[in-house]
Amino acid sequence: MIKRYCSVLLVSVFLWAYAGLLSAGALDDAVRRGVLKVGTTPDYVPFEMLDKQGRIVGFEIDLLRAMSRALGVELELIAVPYTDLVSGLMARKFDLIGSGMTVTQERNLKLNFSDSFIVVGQTVLMHPRLAGIISSVEELDDASYRVVTTRGTTGEAAAKRFLGAAQLSTVTTPEDGVQQVVEGKADAFIHDAPYNLIAMSRPQNSALLSLEQPFTFEPLAFGLKKGDYDSLNWINHFLNQIAQDGSYDRLHDKWFRDTAWIAEIE
Structure with a gap:
């Protein structure tokens, strides 16, 4: 009886310790x-x-x-x-x-x-051809505009939510998205405000326009x-x-x- 009790006790201790390991943060x-x-x-x-x-x-x-x-x-x-x-x-x-x-x-x-x-929040970088034409993100919600975002990000989700009528596409990296706008392959790029602000400061992107006011809360x-x-x-x-x-x-x-x-x- 004692032997059986000790065996049960040992098993209980082992299971308790194992459960502790499983639940460790x-x-x-x-x-x-x-x-x-x-x-x-x-x-x-x-x-x-x-x-x-x-x-x-x-x-x-x-x-x-x-x-x-x-x-x-x-x-x-x-x-x-x-x-x-x-x-x-x-x-x-x-x-x-x-x-x-x-x-x-x-x-x-x-x-x-x-x-x-x-x-942070999402902001918009635009090709200079949109100067004087687009002054808010809502105005990009049109089938004539090509908007690019980074795949899997909240920028992609925001574009789907706010710009469902536009031509939406995604790229792997934000650098690719900015480059598409610089080259005129896209009209606008949507991404987090801090990234877009710094992207604008780079000489190769200096011609881009920016809607600096974030339109999401993130x-x-x-x-x-x-x-x-x-x-x-x-x-x-x-x-x-x-x-x-x-x-x-x-x-x-x-x-x-x-x-x-x-x-x-x-």
């Missing part, structure tokens, strides 16, 4: 291995992008580096196409998504999101697997801490007020 896993693995798509200026040395840099990347230091771990950035971020997280290829991802109701059905670390956040509330709690406290101690403002000014970094980007 992404940040717990990162601390155990000493590395925080983050999935990102480095083509979203100035949040994540490649510098001339091929390193991934940007505002969100600096936030992740600060997060890793606070955790006491190294940061490993895993570059994947934007459309592969959610599936990569589900396949445990990385611990969280840090890639300028907008919190949407559709995505929230698949992921849990941290508190937002910045709010909070960006870090994405984690559903149910990982311990990790969410830690990240939210981290974001609150850096907002209070001035770290966030310093990083924000570095990437959104200063322009020295532009010379280091490809």
